[in-house]
Amino acid sequence: MVNEIIFTVTESLDGGYEAKAVGHSIYTQCDEYSELPAILRDAVKCHFNEDELPSLIRIHFVKDEVIAV
Numbered sequence: 097m098v099n100e101i102i103f104t105v106t107e108s109l110d111g112g113y114e115a116k117a118v119g120h121s122i123y124t125q126c127d128e129y130s131e132l133p134a135i136l137r138d139a140v141k142c143h144f145n146e147d148e149l150p151s152l153i154r155i156h157f158v159k160d161e162v163i164a165v
Contacts, residue, residue: 099152100153101120101122101152101154102153102155103116104156105132105158106158106160112126113125113129115132115135115155117139117140120143121143122139123139
């Protein structure tokens with residue numbers, strides 16, 4: 097049984113956010129950051145059986161920035 101599932105979240109080039117589960121084939125996206133928890137819960141519930149659901153979802157937000165020297 098998985099106790100926790102981790103998602104890496106990045107800003108989409110087209111706007112919004114893209115999320116990918118680490119170690120699982122779960123991918124999802126949303127337009128607003130405030131939508132993210134509900135979208136991730138729904139994606140996890142669709143991927144796992146009821147008796148296999150993880151108890152926690154961890155969000156690892158990745159932001160790439162480029163600065164000139």
